[in-house]
Structure formats: structure tokens, C-alpha cells
Amino acid sequence: MAEQDPRHDLRARPGDNGEPWTTLPAWVYDHQELYELELEEIFYPGWHIVCHASEVPDAGSYMTFDLGIEHCLVIRDRDMELRAFHNVCRHRAHPLVSRREGKCRGRLTCPYHGWTYGLDGALRIVPADESFPDMDKAD
Numbered sequence: 001m002a003e004q005d006p007r008h009d010l011r012a013r014p015g016d017n018g019e020p021w022t023t024l025p026a027w028v029y030d031h032q033e034l035y036e037l038e039l040e041e042i043f044y045p046g047w048h049i050v051c052h053a054s055e056v057p058d059a060g061s062y063m064t065f066d067l068g069i070e071h072c073l074v075i076r077d078r079d080m081e082l083r084a085f086h087n088v089c090r091h092r093a094h095p096l097v098s099r100r101e102g103k104c105r106g107r108l109t110c111p112y113h114g115w116t117y118g119l120d121g122a123l124r125i126v127p128a129d130e131s132f133p134d135m136d137k138a139d
């Protein structure tokens with residue numbers, strides 16, 4: 001069977017091939033290229049609801065949200081503002097939190113090597129920071 005071209009097929013309008021559309025063809029449900037196209041064209045450019053604000057009521061309360069290869073973290077900071085970040089450590093890209101929701105005490109510490117971030121996302125602590133003599137944490 002010939003490989004389906006999802007860009008062509010999905011942009012066709014109902015009736016273009018002379019047959020009425022009644023449902024999506026089965027191949028669209030497990031087609032990797034189509035999945036990646038949907039992420040790039042539909043989901044990544046859009047806004048997404050992670051949670052209701054009441055679900056992160058306290059400073060340090062957080063919720064996570066994964067979409068494709070993106071991993072997000074919404075957290076309430078010390079000023080009770082909601083902030084959103086990639087749920088990825090800047091050191092070696094380990095997830096900062098692994099649970100869907102939780103509450104941390106004033107900071108996020110990466111479980112891999114211990115880099116620690118404030119609730120505002122700023123890098124605060126780098127263990128063995130003498131190993132990074134040129135690093136400016138503010139960067």
C-alpha cells in the first residue's frame with residue numbers, strides 16, 4: 001500500500017474525491033508524521049488550559065502539562081502570581097518535577113544534580129559552582 005501523504009489528504013475538502021466524508025480514515029490515528037504536523041500546526045501555536053487557578057492556591061503549588069515533546073510547569077510564586085515554565089532543568093534537561101501536581105517549599109530543586117530555582121524561575125543554587133567559572137546564574 002502506498003504511503004499516505006497526510007498534508008494532502010487532510011487538506012482535501014469533503015467531497016473532493018467524489019465520496020462524502022463520514023469519518024476520518026483509520027490511518028490517521030497512528031501516523032507519526034500526521035501527529036507531528038498536528039502538533040506543529042495546531043497545538044504548539046495555541047494556548048492551552050493547564051488547570052484552574054484554584055488548583056494552585058498557595059505559593060509553591062504547581063501543576064504540570066505535557067504536550068508532544070513539550071513539558072510545562074505552572075507554579076504560583078511568592079507574590080501569588082502564576083508563572084509558567086518549561087519543566088526542564090537548564091543543566092542536563094531533567095524534569096524539575098515528575099508529578100502532575102504538588103507543592104514545593106519556596107524553591108524547585110532538580111533531582112538529578114541539585115540545581116535549584118526560585119519560584120520565579122531564577123537559578124539560585126548550583127552545587128559545585130566552581131565547575132562553571134564562567135556561568136552567570138542570571139543568564
Ligand code: FES
Nearest residue numbers: 089091092110113
Ligand atoms: S539536570 Fe538538573 S541539576 Fe543536572
